[in-house]
Amino acid sequence: MDTLAATTPTTGAPAAAALRKLYLVRFGFAAGWAALLFATASSLGPLSATLLVVYPLFDVACAVVDVRSAKVSGGPVRGLYANIALSAATGVGLAVAAASGIPAVLRVWGVWAVTAGLVQLVVGFARRRLGGQWAMIASGAISTLAGASFFAQAGKDDAALTSLAGYAFLGGVFFLISAVRLGRATQKA
Secondary structure, eight states: OOHHHHOOOOOOHHHHHHHHHHHHHHHHHHHHHHHHHHHHTTSOOHHHHHHHHHHHHHHHHHHHHHHHHHHHHTOOOHHHHHHHHHHHHHHHHHHHHHTTOHHHHHHHHHHHHHHHHHHHHHHHHHTGGGSOOHHHHHHHHHHHHHHHHHHHHTTSTTOOSHHHHHHHHHHHHHHHHHHHHHHHHHHHO
16 A cells, blocks of 8 residues: 555644645746746747756755655655655756757656656645645646647647646646635635
8 A cells, every 4th residue: 555645644724824835836936937938938948948947946846845844744745755856857857858859858848747747646635635635636637648748749840848838837827726725724724
């Protein structure tokens, strides 16, 4: 039995409040990042390549903060450690892929979206008692599907980075929805 799935997170307001703050930061970052990538997505230049590498590294930083909060509240951490490893490897992979062009970037991003989406599904399910996690579960499922589509798009002649900006923005919206729902759960507690 997977210990992550068996973990019952604390349902206290401090855990929900910490997640809410983290989710709001993640929304703000995703929205700003998506706007910058969309503005530079016509080609794979130094700015767009830097943005591509920064996104998973920001995910690592957020997961580290999340692990610290989860440890204090008795929440799931195993999936978060998996996310840290996946996102760190993706940052390195994107730095290498950027030298090979947009199709290589889409393949690396696609693999990351699939695997990170699966991890997000598991962590969201394990945290469902905190409230506000249905959006994280839906986001994980959409990420998994989107990752497969990025991988498929890499084989087409018109491969572009703009779809990554839309993906990041939508993910940010899911973080915002979860933050709002967690705020309501905190008020009820």
